[in-house]
Amino acid sequence: MLLFIHAPKEDGEWAMGAASRWWLHHSIVAFDESIRRLGSRLIIRQGPSLAMLRQVIAETGAQRIVWNRAYEPRTIERDKEIKESLRQDGLIVESFNSTLFYEPWEVKRAKGEPYKVFTPYWKALQSKGLEHSILPLPRSLTLVPADMESLTLENLELLPKIPWDGGLRDAWHPGEKGALTMLDEFLDSEIGGYSAERDRPDHAGTSRLSPYLHFGEIGPRQVAWAIQAKLGCMDGNAGAESFIRQLGWREFAHHLLFHFPHTPESPLNESFLSFRWNEPQSQTLQAWQTGKTGIPLVDAGMRELWHTGWMHNRVRMVAASFLVKNLRIHWLEGARWFWDTLVDADLANNTIGWQWVAGCGADAAPYFRIFNPVLQGQRFDPNGDYVRRWVPELAQLPTRFIHQPWQMPTADLESSGVRLGVDYPYPLVDLKLSREQALEAFKQMGGRV
Numbered sequence: 182m183l184l185f186i187h188a189p190k191e192d193g194e195w196a197m198g199a200a201s202r203w204w205l206h207h208s209i210v211a212f213d214e215s216i217r218r219l220g221s222r223l224i225i226r227q228g229p230s231l232a233m234l235r236q237v238i239a240e241t242g243a244q245r246i247v248w249n250r251a252y253e254p255r256t257i258e259r260d261k262e263i264k265e266s267l268r269q270d271g272l273i274v275e276s277f278n279s280t281l282f283y284e285p286w287e288v289k290r291a292k293g294e295p296y297k298v299f300t301p302y303w304k305a306l307q308s309k310g311l312e313h314s315i316l317p318l319p320r321s322l323t324l325v326p327a328d329m330e331s332l333t334l335e336n337l338e339l340l341p342k343i344p345w346d347g348g349l350r351d352a353w354h355p356g357e358k359g360a361l362t363m364l365d366e367f368l369d370s371e372i373g374g375y376s377a378e379r380d381r382p383d384h385a386g387t388s389r390l391s392p393y394l395h396f397g398e399i400g401p402r403q404v405a406w407a408i409q410a411k412l413g414c415m416d417g418n419a420g421a422e423s424f425i426r427q428l429g430w431r432e433f434a435h436h437l438l439f440h441f442p443h444t445p446e447s448p449l450n451e452s453f454l455s456f457r458w459n460e461p462q463s464q465t466l467q468a469w470q471t472g473k474t475g476i477p478l479v480d481a482g483m484r485e486l487w488h489t490g491w492m493h494n495r496v497r498m499v500a501a502s503f504l505v506k507n508l509r510i511h512w513l514e515g516a517r518w519f520w521d522t523l524v525d526a527d528l529a530n531n532t533i534g535w536q537w538v539a540g541c542g543a544d545a546a547p548y549f550r551i552f553n554p555v556l557q558g559q560r561f562d563p564n565g566d567y568v569r570r571w572v573p574e575l576a577q578l579p580t581r582f583i584h585q586p587w588q589m590p591t592a593d594l595e596s597s598g599v600r601l602g603v604d605y606p607y608p609l610v611d612l613k614l615s616r617e618q619a620l621e622a623f624k625q626m627g628g629r630v
């Protein structure tokens with residue numbers, strides 16, 4: 182029998198954000214449909230996990246309980262307690278890995294310490310092998326008694342009360358079928374060019390598998406297996422190697438979260454505990470969140486995020502850098518906003534992403550390498566197509582000025598339909614000056630530029 186227990190009160194500060202709850206709702210719908218095709222149905226309960234499990238065990242007489250492991254620090258603690266309690270009750274309890282190539286504790290340095298640098302970690306993991314056999318789907322599942330109680334999904338109230346989710350509905354098809362379609366399309370058309378295209382937000386060059394991977398609708402082993410089956414071999418195919426390496430970053434993020442469980446709230450590099458952040462002004466933070474900073478590439482990314490629940494990786498780095506360096510607002514403010522709005526919000530990946538950009542994480546970008554959003558735009562969105570799509574008020578601007586409208590003569594701006602400060606904001610900060618101020622704050626912390 183398959184059971185889903187909704188226990189939001191157990192999640193603490195990192196309880197699922199609104200976009201993740203939307204995904205979860207549709208993911209459960211898809212999961213239930215697929216197990217109904219195999220002759221069963223999903224039982225849904227809500228409340229404390231252990232108590233709910235005991236209730237279902239009493240109702241069914243179950244003797245063996247199994248689940249796939251999850252790796253958020255609170256979840257690990259909770260699942261350990263549940264395992265011990267049920268074993269004391271005399272039940273067989275087992276958990277499995279379906280999320281990662283290897284468990285976070287299986288890849289370690291010679292002295293048993295965790296890795297803090299990606300490349301040696303990745304080499305060590307690759308040397309263990311990425312090829313795993315995958316299990317076939319079950320042909321049928323046991324029937325659930327007709328009178329067995331189950332909540333409806335509506336009882337869980339996962340969907341937004343004010344319907345802001347139209348963009349999400351247009352962009353995604355949660356569930357295993359959606360994941361496999363996405364993977365097939367990516368392998369058919371994009372994987373070959375992935376290493377060149379993965380930095381281009383104006384092209385559809387990445388897999389968009391992140392929410393499916395996060396929710397366990399597909400696993401990295403299955404992805405590696407499909408690449409192998411399609412291409413015959415991963416080695417020597419630049420696109421495939423580069424893509425698998427990104428799955429390696431995901432794996433590394435889980436490794437770090439497991440070994441340094443305090444990092445969702447606190448920098449791995451403790452020197453940053455004394456960094457002087459600016460007190461976030463609600464207006465400034467809101468301008469960043471809603472894509473009204475006056476920096477086109479940042480605004481395009483933040484609007485893509487709000488509309489679709491996803492943002493291109495290159496733009497995540499630029500938008501995050503603008504928040505933590507040019508505005509000098511604490512990375513946790515950004516991490517929390519991403520947590521609420523991303524459909525792929527993932528404690529391991531979000532933490533490593535923010536700490537990488539802020540320069541305070543493992544193998545992070547050196548602090549002094551501050552992204553210039555204008556140059557990033559000119560390089561990775563050279564015709565401005567991405568900006569034109571998400572910031573339509575700038576659509577008529579000539580390409581030369583699309584990433585820096587403030588440099589355009591006022592009369593020319595107006596003939597392109599833009600009055601700065603009216604139709605589109607002036608930049609929140611001067612990029613050059615705010616960069617210098619960030620470097621100064623870094624020096625005061627004791628950092629070397």
Ligand SMILES: Cc1cc2nc3c(=O)[nH]c(=O)nc-3n(C[C@H](O)[C@H](O)[C@H](O)COP(=O)(O)OP(=O)(O)OC[C@H]3O[C@@H](n4cnc5c(N)ncnc54)[C@H](O)[C@@H]3O)c2cc1C
Binds near residue numbers: 428429519528532
């Ligand atoms: C500030 C910031 C926050 C981020 N927050 C998240 C998050 O909450 N959840 C999330 O899944 N990713 C996060 N990322 C990583 C990355 O941006 C996304 O995984 C990627 O954009 C997802 O798109 P894709 O599936 O098309 O990626 P692809 O390029 O197709 O990569 C394939 C898979 O590899 C993994 N991956 C790719 N890049 C990274 C990376 N840098 N770190 C870890 N795993 C990676 C993802 O699971 C992804 O689905 C963050 C990055 C930054 C800079």
